[in-house]
Amino acid sequence: MITTLLAFIFVLGVLVFVHELGHFLVAKKSGMRVECFSLGFPPKAFGVTVGETEYCISWLPLGGYVKIAGMADFGSEEVKGEPWEFQSRPAWMRMSVMAAGPAMNFLLGFLLILGIRLGAGEYSFLNSARLGLVADGSPLKTAGLLPGDMVTRVGSNAVDDWESLVQALSLSRGLTVPVEATRTGSLVEVEAEIPAEIEHLGIEPFVEAKVGRVMDGSPAEDAGLQAGDRITGVAGEAVEQWYDMSRIISAHPDEAIELRWVRDGVETEVMITPKAEQAGDETVGRIGIGRLDERTPIPVGKAFRRSGQELWRYTTALFAFLQRLVSGEASGQALAGPLAIAQMAGQSARLGWESLLTFMALLSVNLAVLNLLPIPMLDGGHLFVMGVESAIRRPLSLRQKEILQQVGFAFLLFLMIYVTFKDLGRMFGWG
Secondary structure, eight states, X not given: OHHHHHHHHHXXXXXXXXXXXXXXXXXXXXXXXXXXXXXXXXXXXXEEXXXXXXXXXXXXXXXXXXEETTOOSSSOOOOOOOTTSGGGSOHHHHHHXXXXXXXXXXXXXXXXXXXXXXXXXXXGGGGSOBEEEEOTTXXXXXXXXXXXXXXXXXXXXXXXXHHHHHHHHHHTTTEEEEEEEEETTEEEEEEEEEOTTOSOOOEEEOOBOBEEEEOTTSHHHXXXXXXXXXXXXXXXXXXXBHHHHHHHHHTOTTOOEEEEEEETTEEEEEEEOOEXXXXXXXXXXXXXXXXXXXXXXXXXXXXXXXXXXXXHHHHHHHHHHHHHHHHTSSOGGGOOOHHHHHHHHHHHHHHOHHHHHHHHHHHHHHHHHHHTSSOTTSHHHHHHHHHHHHHHTSOOOHHHHHXXXXXXXXXHHHHHHHHHHHHHHHHHTOO
């Protein structure tokens, strides 16, 4: 419980501070007067005034705010026409101030991913182009390639690691190209048609089903699994790679299944019951293990490139989820509130610093994207209003802005109550 609380305060505190720091720095640079910089929402716990700005800590630790002269998030703000007021600055400056918060969260996400890559190195499984998951409908599956195949060439491009494979396939969009691979020592040659508009290639790298860590109090610990064990069978099926093992375990929540592994050449077989956990809108089984992530050093240039690609994947995945949510294809059950985020922060912290920082990076990108949504009271809402005012070449009336702010506040309040109720339901098994 203490670990979960401390991890939640640390993660949320850093993300909120960085977000508000973006608003603060750009407002100052734009000549605006910043009256208050607060971590947390009122009532105020304590604060100190330096120059024109009061820096304070407030009691409700679910966000923060920067109060700029002449700007209000709720209700109306007295505008005197002073040159340091928010409304007195050009539209592009005001929009820059609002965009700076999400931009800082994107930057923090990138730097966290980059720091992990430079500090811990590259995953060894990315150093080869061996296929793990080859999903139904993917171009390579249609062409005849299988999990375990080692791709060596796509068209005229030689392939020697996972990055070069993905790059070669991406460059082949809209083309039918020859693909060469090896399968159990034999050469396999196929023709793969890569659609021009394909969103996902439907492939994942091969990762050996080897245990890297075992969580305390988990079914895996109770069964006697240890780091370094190589899992060879689950529920009567032979497995070689992590994806297959995870898929089978996930399909048996709260159901006793057979688990086999090898340690020092000796095979062990036990019955184990995966713990049921909620993943989005479905219930899956988990036994509490993490994969063995062996690392190799990575050049700085490659680390920057890989980190940018991962940041892009985080961002596009969230936008895709929001699109499915709006269209009704995804369920609101997948939304996480403060309690669920605290639980995830605690789980990540117990797995180590790398897991916690990875969770922070993902949450930072989530915070950036959500704040860009055109919802009144969020940064995206302010940007939307300013965009409308620029288009119609006149400001909206104070009454119009007040109504928008009140609607936005009501929506966000409802959303907070909804996700908190869902969090409690997941925790206590309601509904």
